Amino acid sequence: MRYAILDCYTDEPAGLGVPPYLGTYPRYLAGALSMQGHEVFYLTIDDLRLFKYYHSRAPQQRMKTNIRIRNISPNFKLIENILGTIHELIVVAGIHVPGKYLSAIPGVLPEIVSLLQDVKCRKVLTGPAGSVHGSRLEGGKHAEKADLSIFDEINENYLEINNYLKVEEYAWRGAFIVKQHPCYPDFLMAEIETGRGCKTATCSFCVEPFKKLQYRPADGVLMEIKALYELGVRNFRYGKQTCFYSYMNGDVAAIEKLLKGARELCPEIKTLHIDNVNPISVVGPKGSEITKLIVEYCTPGNVAAFGVESFDRKVVKENTLNCMPEVAYKAIKIINQYGAEKGYNGMPKFLPGINIIFGLKGESRHTNEENMLWLKRFLDEGLQLRRINIRQVAVLPGTTLGDDPKGGRELRKNKRFYWSWRKQIRKEIDLPMLRKVFPKGTILADIGMEIYDGNHTFGRQPGTYPLVVGVNKRVDLGRFYSVKITEHMLRSVTAEVLA
Ligand code: SF4
Structure with a gap:
């Protein structure tokens, strides 16, 4: 049929x-x-x-x-x-x-x-x-x-499709569908699943704690990657898990198998990145060892997206978030220690990113003060962040927040502040951070151009949270270019095309 x-x-x-x-x-x-x-x-x-x-x-x-x-x-x-x-x-x-x-x-x-x-x-x-x-x-x-x-x-x-016993076979057998995707082959990023459910927290807004915690065996994951690679896929992200460091409960050998295995199976791989990381796992006893493996086997431009959500202790407690500010700070230091060096494509090898959410329980004006205090501290101490994601919470049914009759109250109460809070972070943290991580003159390779806006063209490298690059002229979409950074916007850069 x-x-x-x-x-x-x-x-x-x-x-x-x-x-x-x-x-x-x-x-x-x-x-x-x-x-x-x-x-x-x-x-x-x-x-x-x-x-x-x-x-x-x-x-x-x-x-x-x-x-x-x-x-x-x-x-x-x-x-x-x-x-x-x-x-x-x-x-x-x-x-x-x-x-x-x-x-x-x-x-x-x-x-x-x-x-x-x-x-x-x-x-x-x-x-x-x-x-x-x-x-x-x-x-x-x-x-x-x-x-x-x-x-x-x-x-x-x-x-x-959520039954890992079935997924073992579904995953590699379904690889053929990539050929029907609009971004196949060069721009396509294959999101790879390694586990589901959350081991470290029960954040009030999140759907993951309601899933049974389980991990896909590394052999099945690698078989899927091999099938995708043989069809021409060159960009991969270990992104479908709540914390990459927690794979198989933080088993270093299993994590190494995933990383090293992908590189061995895919000699011409272009991108191997990860996504979510809980800071608490990075400061744990095996955190440094896992960080070194990620730096060794992944490609530059990699980001550990930390779901910090808030640096306000009251908000952390009321929403049972995964870490206090001091833990995030230590984890940021560890990733910087091993990953800040620039790689062959002009990107730092591995940097932390931070997610912040507005509208959580217990939020007040003090929350923004605490967020700014900690973010400024990272900046002042020379710690690098790849990006800060700021969003307003989505209040979904079946989450602790969504099922709380008072859930979303802070959203209504504080909405009028969000624009200025966001702007403050963008101007006082993001911009100077971008200038520090990507000074003018930095050369970035493999910028794939995706859209036009007037006489400007925008693109990015294939990857996890790639930096958006704008060029002040119209160049061919669907092609990759090397560029030199000329100016900084709040969250992106402008550049001139070299080749
Ligand atoms: S936001 Fe992250 S740490 Fe919190 S419950 Fe969801 S997956 Fe776990």
């Missing part, structure tokens, strides 16, 4: 599936369906938008790239035939970590429902949006509301 997977993109505390990333769900689904002998097509929500809103004719994009329809899959030319002949459409969707993206816009539930009204086949909703937590693209709000009755089934574990 014929099946289509409609990727509306996913973003979770552990796991990214927004282009250029291809998340795990479409790949596992493709594996499961192909094992049953079905024909499988991959489509993106951009395909569907172009088909429905623009009648398959992309409007002229002379000045600014329309990122709602930028990620068109090779299957687009067959979309009418695919939608008219499939037996089932499996929709992958769900944002649990609201964000903004350089070159894509995930589908929100009301939009997805409206686009699928006249698609006549069995429809299934899976991915994070198929869970009790729902989905929310914008921070500072409750879960999206939509009439989901058009779906015949809503199941986050459809075809048992």
Whole structure:
């Protein structure tokens, strides 16, 4: 039978599936369906938008790239035939970590429902949006509301894609679907899963503590990487886990197997990065050893994203966050000690990044003072941060915050301050930090150009939280360039193209 997977993109505390990333769900689904002998097509929500809103004719994009329809899959030319002949459409969707993206816009539930009204086949909703937590693209709000009755089934574990015994085979068998992705091969980042659930904390806003803690065996992970590599994928991120250092409960040999194994299997790998790290694991007894392994085997530009969320002790306690400020400080020092050196592509090898969330319980004006105090301390002491992510909390049902009748109270109370708090961090921390980490004249290699905005072109290296680079002229999209940094914006740099 014929099946289509409609990727509306996913973003979770552990796991990214927004282009250029291809998340795990479409790949596992493709594996499961192909094992049953079905024909499988991959489509993106951009395909569907172009088909429905623009009648398959992309409007002229002379000045600014329309990122709602930028990620068109090779299957687009067959979309009418695919939608008219499939037996089932499996929709992958769900944002649990609201964000903004350089070159894509995930589908929100009301939009997805409206686009699928006249698609006549069995429809299934899976991915994070198929869970009790729902989905929310914008921070500072409750879960999206939509009439989901058009779906015949809503199941986050459809075809048992969350069952690691099944995933062992689904993962490598589903690798073939990468060839149908819009960013394949050069820009595509394959998000790789190593575990689920959270070992170290029960943060009030987070969905991960509700998952059973488990890890994928390294052999299965490496078999999947090998299958992807053999198909031409060159960029990988160990990103679908809550803490990379906690893999197999912090087993150094198992972590080394993942890292060294990927390098041995993929001699021409371009990117090997990680994502989430809990600072508490970095300051633990094996933290330095694991840090050294990451620096040795990963490629430069790597970031340990620390979910600090707040440096205000009251907020940390009230939301049962994963670390106090002193722990984050020590962890930042350790990563800097081993990772701050620049690598061959112009990026520091491995730096910490910090996530901050506004709207948590116990938040007050004092919270911003504490955040600034600690961030200034890092800056003054010469510690480098790759980036600071600031967002307003999404209050999702089924989380401690979402189920608390008073959850979200601080959001309403403090919303008027957020713009100025954010601006203060951007101006007083981000900008000087960017100047320090990437002084004028720094040469960066492998900047893949993705979008136009007027006479400017924006791109970045494939990777985890890559630095956005703007060039003051229009150069070819879809190509890689070396650039020299000429100026600093609050969170990005401008540069001139060298080659
Ligand atoms: S540390 Fe907190 S935010 Fe991070 S995965 Fe665990 S519960 Fe979620």
